[in-house]
Structure formats: C-alpha cells, structure tokens
Ligand code: DX5
C-alpha cells in the first residue's frame with residue numbers, strides 16, 4: 337500500500353516538524369486549492385519549492401483549481417513529481433493530459449463524489465493515476481463517503497483490461513477502518529490528512545495504515 341500523508345492537516349506554523357514526522361512514507365500529498373474550483377485557498381508553488389529542499393518523497397500534487405494548465409509548469413519547476421487535475425475543472429481532459437505529459441511527470445485525473453467512473457473510462461489508458469475523492473474536495477477532516485468503494489471496484493475492473501500499471505488512489509476521510517475497506521475494494525494509494533496529523537503519533541498512524 338502506498339501511504340500519502342496530506343500536508344493540508346499539518347501545522348503550517350511548523351512544517352519542518354511535520355516533514356520529520358512523516359518523511360519515511362514514499363509519497364507526500366499536496367492539496368492545492370484556488371477559491372474557485374473549491375471554496376478554500378491553500379498552497380502555491382512557493383510552498384512546494386520550500387518543501388522540496390527538505391524531503392526526497394514523491395510530491396504528489398492534487399490540483400483542485402479551475403485552470404490546471406495555467407499553474408502546472410510552475411508546480412513542476414518547484415519540485416512536484418506528479419500532478420493530478422480534476423476532470424470536472426476542464427473542458428478537454430485528453431488535451432490537459434497531453435500537455436501535462438509534456439512536462440515529463442506522472443499524471444493523474446481525479447473525480448468528485450458525484451462524478452461517475454464511466455466519464456473517465458477512455459482516459460484510463462492515458463494516465464498514471466486515478467484519484468477517487470471520497471469527500472467533497474475543499475477541506476480536510478470530513479467523513480468518508482461509502483459510495484466511493486463501488487467506484488474503486490469499478491476502476492479495479494477497468495484497470496485489468498485498460499491499464500495494468502494504473503494506480504487507484506483514494507482521498508478523504510481515510511483512517512484505519514475506511515482504509516481497509518478501500519484496500520479490499522482495490523485501492524493502491526491511501527491519502528490521509530487528519531488521521532495522520534491530528535494525532536500524538538503520526539508515525540503510529542502511518543504504520544496502522546500500512
Ligand atoms: C480534500 C483534500 C484531501 C484532504 C484529506 O479536499 O483533497 O487530501 O486533505 O484530509 P482528511 O484525510 O482529513 O479527509
């Protein structure tokens with residue numbers, strides 16, 4: 337299982353401590369919000385650049401923004417290793433994937449809870465990752481939506497014929513219990529914010545997810 341702590345739930349006054357606590361995971365998940373696509377504002381490329389100096393983790397960058405192509409290059413230059421954009425944010429997802437691939441990074445597409453897997457079916461051979469949002473994007477600390485499990489199962493079936501290397505990630509409300517259900521449904525990556533950071537021992541929380 338790939339565990340990706342979501343830095344959104346860390347103490348932003350002490351990011352160095354947060355990095356120290358979770359630096360042993362393979363990925364670090366970075367939630368970028370623009371106040372348009374979602375009703376919250378968070379991290380820009382400058383923060384990614386700062387984090388890049390202190391960790392060798394794969395910086396998994398989740399763009400919850402209205403115009404992903406406008407900022408993708410800046411994030412890659414700052415140190416992002418992979419970029420996931422939202423299907424709902426763009427008109428031509430195939431073109432977005434093509435342009436992101438030109439930046440020589442891994443590319444993911446994400447769907448919100450009310451978006452069906454069927455709409456991204458033809459994108460599966462073109463991407464490295466599909467990110468299933470298991471809460472409405474915008475904020476950490478929300479409750480896991482069980483309807484996400486069906487989507488993971490559906491993607492797991494499609495993966496077999498369309499793209500064997502596809503990673504299925506799930507983001508929102510992940511803890512030891514919901515994480516287990518996601519794994520059973522076929523998820524490869526668990527993204528967790530509050531479960532890891534809002535605890536006395538992020539390390540133990542990561543272990544329990546693993
Ligand atoms: C929500 C973000 C998530 C969030 C997860 O829009 O995409 O990555 O940080 O936080 P928890 O694990 O607290 O639901």
Ligand code: ZN
Nearest residue numbers: 342367398507
């Ligand atoms: Zn996220």
